Amino acid sequence: MGKKILAINPGSTSTKIAIFDDETLVNETGLNHPVSEMNKFPTTFSQLDFRYEVIMDYLKSINFDINSLDACVGRGGYLHPITAGTYTVNDAIKHDLEIALNGDHAANLGGLLARKIGEQVGCPSYIVDPTAVDELQDVARLSGMPEIKRVSKIHALNMRAVAREYAKSIGKKMEDLNLVVAHMGGGCTTGALSHGKMIDMFNGLDGDGAFAPTRSGAVPVGDLIRLCYSGKYATVDDMMKRAVGDAGIAAYLGTADMREVNKMIENGDENAKLVKEAFIYQHAKDIGSLSVVMKGKVDAILLTGGIAYGKDITDAIASYTEWIAPVVVIPGEREMIALAQGALRVLNGEEEAKEYEAW
Numbered sequence: 635m636g637k638k639i640l641a642i643n644p645g646s647t648s649t650k651i652a653i654f655d656d657e658t659l660v661n662e663t664g665l666n667h668p669v670s671e672m673n674k675f676p677t678t679f680s681q682l683d684f685r686y687e688v689i690m691d692y693l694k695s696i697n698f699d700i701n702s703l704d705a706c707v708g709r710g711g712y713l714h715p716i717t718a719g720t721y722t723v724n725d726a727i728k729h730d731l732e733i734a735l736n737g738d739h740a741a742n743l744g745g746l747l748a749r750k751i752g753e754q755v756g757c758p759s760y761i762v763d764p765t766a767v768d769e770l771q772d773v774a775r776l777s778g779m780p781e782i783k784r785v786s787k788i789h790a791l792n793m794r795a796v797a798r799e800y801a802k803s804i805g806k807k808m809e810d811l812n813l814v815v816a817h818m819g820g821g822c823t824t825g826a827l828s829h830g831k832m833i834d835m836f837n838g839l840d841g842d843g844a845f846a847p848t849r850s851g852a853v854p855v856g857d858l859i860r861l862c863y864s865g866k867y868a869t870v871d872d873m874m875k876r877a878v879g880d881a882g883i884a885a886y887l888g889t890a891d892m893r894e895v896n897k898m899i900e901n902g903d904e905n906a907k908l909v910k911e912a913f914i915y916q917h918a919k920d921i922g923s924l925s926v927v928m929k930g931k932v933d934a935i936l937l938t939g940g941i942a943y944g945k946d947i948t949d950a951i952a953s954y955t956e957w958i959a960p961v962v963v964i965p966g967e968r969e970m971i972a973l974a975q976g977a978l979r980v981l982n983g984e985e986e987a988k989e990y991e992a993w
Contacts, residue, residue: 636655636658637978638654638655638704638705639706639974640652641654641970641973642709642747643708643970644685644744645740647669648664649664649667649747657971657974659971662970678734678742679734679738685747686751689751701755701756703755704757706759707759707760707762708745708746708748708760709741709973710744710745711739711741711744711761711766712736712739713764713990714736714766715768715785716768716988717767717831719988720760720761720762721761721988722988723748723749723752723760724989726991726992727761728745731745745759745764758987760976760987762976763972767788770786770833770834771833774834774927786825786832787837787839787840788817789817789819789939789967790832791972791973792969793825795968795969795971795972796936799964799968800934800936808827808830809830811934812931813827813933814826814921814925814932814936814959815938816917816935816939816951817939818939818941818942818947821846821848822838822847822851823839824836824921826925826928828928836851836852844920845912847883847890847891848881848882848883848884849877850882883895887906914947914950915954918950918955921958922955932959936963938965942965943965943966948961948963
């Protein structure tokens, strides 16, 4: 019998949980929450007890003994910038997640749920490679406007997980390699992972780099400023929704699903074909830019996320970039196993849990 770990990954209308015996998946499910139920809660934090009860009811329904748990681990949320690693959910993390320090997001509940269950069981609780991971080199932080500082917002958990997976497949450690990792899903981020640290990136959430299914990516600044003052958008929230949610592929084609885009192309839609080509083109440009950050010394380019299941897309990106380094496709996401592995490394003494300190 190995160590029993409960991994928790909250989304906006669901909570994904998985039970692991060491690295072996024992049970995984997505607990769906109706939008009508979620709308009753004024903030994400106010959903905590509701989601806790849903998780506990499910574990009871499958006759799982929660007292057998050796650790609970949750998706990390929007804390202040920290280095990558596994963190104990201490009081400082609990406080900053409760007040939504850097943004009100479902991921904030991961660490809180892990701690709540861990306290009941009497086992440690952790977060692993949260969205707050920021290891940019200083030169990468300058934006061109002193009032605006570049910060790292990337799919750190999955990107580091696939980097470890690739390194292991060639008999090396992630820390031995220079990698460009492109995560392409509902949101898209690309990072330069140099010897285990993400030293630069394109932050797809806040308008950086290639466009995504529902996000604008980088757009011409002058035109953006004029759009802000055009009178079409009354508030900052309206404009943010225009850039994150009502943009990207969905804005051009009315769908964020690449499978639907492919059907449109099959039916002769030339605009859909152009949009897809631009998506590929922009992601290839991001990969090329981040290769320059590492002075061309790139061991591999990793393509991951749900869109990486599309061989036509990954082949097209490779046609632009394979002269830089081998292109390796690791589709989907590894978030649940990555959470469990992060906790397991601490439980097995392979690394020490880090302690988060409040600012």
